[in-house]
Amino acid sequence: MTMTIVRSVKAVxxxxxxxxxxxxxxxxxxxxxxxxxxxxxxxxxxGLARRVTASTAHAEEITQEVFVYxxxxxDRFDAERGTLRAFxxxxxxxxAVDEVRRNSRRTAREDRVGSDATNLDLFxxxxxxxxxxxxxxxxxxxxxxxxxxxxxxxxxxxxxxxFRQVAERLGIPEGTAKSRLRLGLGKLAVLLEGLT
Amino acid sequence: MSExxxxxxxxxxxxxAVRPPDSLxxxxxxxxRGSRPSGQAIESLGGGRKANPAEAFVQTVDEFxxxxxxxxGGAIVEPYGWSVTQLVAHLVEVDLYLGRQLGLWEHEIDESxxxxxxxxxxxxxxxxxxxxxxxxVARWQQVSGDLCAHISSLDTEAMRRRIKFHMxxxxxxxxxxxxxxxxxxxxxxxxxxxxxDAPPLDxxxxxxxxxxxxxxxxxxxxxxxxxxxxxxxxxxxTGRGGGVWxxxxxxxxxxxxxxxxxxxxxxxxxxxxxQRIAPVDLSAEVEGSMDLALDVLRGASVFAA
Numbered sequence: 001m002t003m004t005i006v007r008s009v010k011a012v013x014x015x016x017x018x019x020x021x022x023x024x025x026x027x028x029x030x031x032x033x034x035x036x037x038x039x040x041x042x043x044x045x046x047g048l049a050r051r052v053t054a055s056t057a058h059a060e061e062i063t064q065e066v067f068v069y070x071x072x073x074x075d076r077f078d079a080e081r082g083t084l085r086a087f088x089x090x091x092x093x094x095x096a097v098d099e100v101r102r103n104s105r106r107t108a109r110e111d112r113v114g115s116d117a118t119n120l121d122l123f124x125x126x127x128x129x130x131x132x133x134x135x136x137x138x139x140x141x142x143x144x145x146x147x148x149x150x151x152x153x154x155x156x157x158x159x160x161x162x163f164r165q166v167a168e169r170l171g172i173p174e175g176t177a178k179s180r181l182r183l184g185l186g187k188l189a190v191l192l193e194g195l196t
Numbered sequence: 197m198s199e200x201x202x203x204x205x206x207x208x209x210x211x212x213a214v215r216p217p218d219s220l221x222x223x224x225x226x227x228x229r230g231s232r233p234s235g236q237a238i239e240s241l242g243g244g245r246k247a248n249p250a251e252a253f254v255q256t257v258d259e260f261x262x263x264x265x266x267x268x269g270g271a272i273v274e275p276y277g278w279s280v281t282q283l284v285a286h287l288v289e290v291d292l293y294l295g296r297q298l299g300l301w302e303h304e305i306d307e308s309x310x311x312x313x314x315x316x317x318x319x320x321x322x323x324x325x326x327x328x329x330x331x332x333v334a335r336w337q338q339v340s341g342d343l344c345a346h347i348s349s350l351d352t353e354a355m356r357r358r359i360k361f362h363m364x365x366x367x368x369x370x371x372x373x374x375x376x377x378x379x380x381x382x383x384x385x386x387x388x389x390x391x392x393d394a395p396p397l398d399x400x401x402x403x404x405x406x407x408x409x410x411x412x413x414x415x416x417x418x419x420x421x422x423x424x425x426x427x428x429x430x431x432x433x434t435g436r437g438g439g440v441w442x443x444x445x446x447x448x449x450x451x452x453x454x455x456x457x458x459x460x461x462x463x464x465x466x467x468x469x470x471q472r473i474a475p476v477d478l479s480a481e482v483e484g485s486m487d488l489a490l491d492v493l494r495g496a497s498v499f500a501a
Contacts, residue, residue, distance in 0.1 A: 017459070017481060021434075025459060028237040028438035032457075034228055038221055043213035044206075046220075051212045063216055064224050071228040075240055082199045089206035138211035157208055188204045195207055 019084035027074040034071050041085065042067070045092045052096035052160045053103075062095045097160040134195060141191035149184030156181050235440040242399025242437050249355065249372040252401045254344045256379045259395050260287075261337065263386055269329025273382075273389040275472070276314075278321060280389065281332050283382060285324030288336045289317035291343050294375065297359045298368070300346055311363040313378075347372065364415075373408045376401065381470040397463070402437025406462050409469040409496060414447040416498030422491045429492045430454035433462040445492065456484035458492060468497050 016036065017025075025033035045066050050059035066088060070077065077087050142150060148170075155161045155169060156177075167177040237243030269281040278286065293316060296303040309315040324332060355369040366374075380397060387394040397405075410431050417424050424445035431441045438461075442451040460468075460480040467473045475493035482489040 024434040025432050027241055028434055028440060029235040030432050030440050031234040043215050044210045046216035047212040047214035048209040060220055067224045068227045072231050082202055086202040086206035089209040090202045135211040138207050157205055185201050185204050192207050
């Protein structure tokens, strides 16, 4: 689909309308914009939800909730404060962690998460070329983190663990868990500069 | 987590991206439409609220009147190069013409000029070159006050009545929206001349205007001798007063599958329709034929002529 700015009569990005434009379109009721946003971000939302909850059924449910939420509340997204990817990622993560904490089988699951959460190969990555490149760069960045920081980031994010749970699992004080997470995220921000 | 952390974590999430089952999208679109119908804006942008054309017209006239209290009658207002006094004289003439068409009073016009909004008032505008500003404003307040009082008394049935306005057979409610359009445009012109910000137009009133501006495109294309090709355009107007329309480009035809999608800001689109922005200067995103899109935008801007 070719996008053109009439004012300058030239092609914009061949990747299509910007996220900001799509959200503005959704706000006035353009459901085609919702579908484009879904095509763009559903692998991330679904993949993250599946990773955190370790359940395809919960991942589907969360994916639906996230995209219906952005349709109902497009004005909650503020492009000045961050990207749509970060917004949807945070929304998905929060919802997935809530689901994990509500889950009555949590104890059994935690054992599995404890052993798997730090493994980035647990699920396959998307087959889209650009997303694969992004994913590869992210995986390389995570792999390059010192082991202790990597564990803290992976447990807190993909494991859905609180600081206290991260500390317990790694046998370290809670403050140390927090600082490892902070250091790990700080390093990732530097390593991933240009992608954000 | 900070916003910067969210950016990093969003990237982390993309490392575990997995395409969801194909069946998921349909359910999501159905659930989304169930919570807010396709084509309806969110509430803060005016979705679901409908302005009453009579009240909206009176409100817009009041806003123009309020601006006149701070105006210098000799200040020049673009794009026509009129003084503020001449602009008010133009409005007196338009109000007299509308009152005539509504059957409120007798008012002599040159019927050969009736189709041309500007030409119809040209004599009055020229005569106002030496007119006293205060007298002209007083005259407008009297005529406009009588007109607004009558309009405010119309019930829903009366608003559906059709009258001839600039040779077009149109409902009174539509004529009022056209007049809101005109007065709002003059408010913006006047505010530019006075170097002040125009009062913001509420979403519901703006939505009346965008609806009429989009619906007028087929007529604009016909009058502008632009080839509609039997196409349908999907018009997506963003921001306050916005919405989504599948608009047939052929007068009277039902809309089909859109051949082109045009996305623009709702207020900017109104400025295009009011001929305050040229079609090539409108910031718009186009999906589909650029030539057809430009013709649609040209058709939209014929509305004010």
